[in-house]
Amino acid sequence: xxEKVIICKDLTKQFGDFYAVNQISFEVAKGEIFGFLGxxxxxxxxxxxxxxxxxxxxxxxxxxxxFDVYRQxxxxxxxxGYMSQKFSLYENLTVLENIxxxxxxxxxSRKEIKERSDLLVKDLGLEREAKKLVSxxxxxxxxxxxxxxxxxxxxxxxxxxxxxxxxxxxxxxxxWDMIYEAASSGITVFVTTHYMxxxxxxxxxxxxxxxxxxxxxxxxxxxxxxGADDMDGVFYRLAMGAKRTGD
Amino acid sequence: xxxLRFILQKEFRQIFRDKTILAMMLVMPTMQLIVLPLAMNFxxxxxxxxxxxxDHSSYSQQLISKIGASGFFRIVxxxxxxxxxxxxxxxxxxxxxxxxxxxxxxxxxxxxHEKVAISVDAVNAAKAGIGGNYLNTVIADFxxxxxxxQKAIIAASSPQDQIDITYxxxxxxxxxxxxxxxxxxxxxxxxxxGGFMTAxxxxxxxxxxxxxxINVTPIxxxxxxxxxxxxxxxxxxxxxxxxxxxxxxxxxxxxQGSLLLLYSFAAVYMVAVLGFGLLVSTYSxxxxxxxxxxxxxxxxxxxxxxxxTSTDSMPPWSxxxxxxxxxxxxxxxxxxxxxxGSGFDDVKYEFLYLxxxxxxxxxxxxxxxxxxx
Numbered sequence: 219x220x221e222k223v224i225i226c227k228d229l230t231k232q233f234g235d236f237y238a239v240n241q242i243s244f245e246v247a248k249g250e251i252f253g254f255l256g257x258x259x260x261x262x263x264x265x266x267x268x269x270x271x272x273x274x275x276x277x278x279x280x281x282x283x284x285f286d287v288y289r290q291x292x293x294x295x296x297x298x299g300y301m302s303q304k305f306s307l308y309e310n311l312t313v314l315e316n317i318x319x320x321x322x323x324x325x326x327s328r329k330e331i332k333e334r335s336d337l338l339v340k341d342l343g344l345e346r347e348a349k350k351l352v353s354x355x356x357x358x359x360x361x362x363x364x365x366x367x368x369x370x371x372x373x374x375x376x377x378x379x380x381x382x383x384x385x386x387x388x389x390x391x392x393x394w395d396m397i398y399e400a401a402s403s404g405i406t407v408f409v410t411t412h413y414m415x416x417x418x419x420x421x422x423x424x425x426x427x428x429x430x431x432x433x434x435x436x437x438x439x440x441x442x443x444x445g446a447d448d449m450d451g452v453f454y455r456l457a458m459g460a461k462r463t464g465d
Numbered sequence: 466x467x468x469l470r471f472i473l474q475k476e477f478r479q480i481f482r483d484k485t486i487l488a489m490m491l492v493m494p495t496m497q498l499i500v501l502p503l504a505m506n507f508x509x510x511x512x513x514x515x516x517x518x519x520d521h522s523s524y525s526q527q528l529i530s531k532i533g534a535s536g537f538f539r540i541v542x543x544x545x546x547x548x549x550x551x552x553x554x555x556x557x558x559x560x561x562x563x564x565x566x567x568x569x570x571x572x573x574x575x576x577x578h579e580k581v582a583i584s585v586d587a588v589n590a591a592k593a594g595i596g597g598n599y600l601n602t603v604i605a606d607f608x609x610x611x612x613x614x615q616k617a618i619i620a621a622s623s624p625q626d627q628i629d630i631t632y633x634x635x636x637x638x639x640x641x642x643x644x645x646x647x648x649x650x651x652x653x654x655x656x657x658x659g660g661f662m663t664a665x666x667x668x669x670x671x672x673x674x675x676x677x678x679i680n681v682t683p684i685x686x687x688x689x690x691x692x693x694x695x696x697x698x699x700x701x702x703x704x705x706x707x708x709x710x711x712x713x714x715x716x717x718x719x720x721q722g723s724l725l726l727l728y729s730f731a732a733v734y735m736v737a738v739l740g741f742g743l744l745v746s747t748y749s750x751x752x753x754x755x756x757x758x759x760x761x762x763x764x765x766x767x768x769x770x771x772x773x774t775s776t777d778s779m780p781p782w783s784x785x786x787x788x789x790x791x792x793x794x795x796x797x798x799x800x801x802x803x804x805x806g807s808g809f810d811d812v813k814y815e816f817l818y819l820x821x822x823x824x825x826x827x828x829x830x831x832x833x834x835x836x837x838x
Contacts, residue, residue, distance in 0.1 A: 271836075
């Protein structure tokens, strides 16, 4: 496989005697679309937060974009993009102002911001909305804009935490087109989702159950291994064994 | 520095976009500065007085009319019995009852002394205390001007051995409360804007979730914090200027001391209260928590700051608390510079105090703000 951009070994996060993330190990290659599945409360978000430098692991190792998650979080942050479950653009700023701000704090020059945001707005078909407040956009557009903002500074890796929650099927499809485009430009995509059809779009998929990675392979191999027709069946079979419920 | 400029641009855009908050920040202080000093008048006028005159003599009439003419009292009723007057006290229609005993004039003339009884409704402590004092003063004055006393003094041809005290109110010659209250209200306004606005602003980002997005960017702590402090610092200084203008236009209060000194203090003070707001925000998860914490401390700040009571007359332990309150120092200095024209030498320790507050509060807040948990 190509260059590894995420290397995780026995990564653990413990809250008291609760293991939110329990000794997970995996590697993600450059340009890969890596699906991170799991029931609510399985520990996906916690694991992702560690990889983004938002949370300290309790034990284990992880290298993201070549930097250590214990000591070099700020270096990691320079090289990744992040789009969280919660909508994370400023509602009371316009589309362009949001792009300008997030581009600016990643060190993109004003000139570059101008050029790239004009292009981006055109690509998204948001020319007419460019000067509107983000709060006035429909959810699907907001999510597409949030994704574009997350990769605006051309990071090595983009982390997407349930990016398509609550979005209509058509927009989801368009969203995945954007993900493919980003991946083909060399950006590694690390994505969590609850939609099993989306899991099929991933190059490789890992399924977390009770803080552990129970399965990790390409969607086709997983279906073979678990004798399921689709990813839904795979997920169902794995998640059945979970002791934790809900979040 | 470039990154900081992007952050500042974003903060200013958001502040100016929220017209309600902006108006609140500018109009509210103006209104408060105009209304509060008028309402916060500690002077007691219109003390309601019920009089029970058992004597109905010319002396008792003289006393009553003298009290009525003093301007501080309003005689609400003349009762025949103490019980009748007490009824007024109970119904809160009178603050004081003055009872003049039967034989008031006779005893004054024959025996040279007589007692009157003053009953005070002490529920409203300030009014009762001050009203009672006024009444005492009026009676003492009446006493001194009594014909028999005057004669006695002349007869003895040497004045009675008594010390007469004359007051002079320095730096506020007419002892007008607005001179005292206006500079203090100005300080409170800065405190509110600095403390509440920053705390709520940052906690709002926590609530909405955008802080997570900030924490995952390479924005450094100091950049984020300066990005939050600078806009509110500027707004604070604008409000301060506005406040000084209103003090001058509405109350005719002009700083006796150096404006530069006053502004230097305001500048450092703003940094200190902004640090306080920041600190509150790092300890609270949502706006309700932030409000409660900030409000709790604001109450202490205001009550302990010497706004209402003199810090000099506090017991030692509360003096310590008072000194640990940034508001105390700025109110003191503000009054000193505006009313008295104090120079830097007079207030240098206060300056030191404020610098310490600024460093400690901001340092603590920065230490407690974590980008990675």
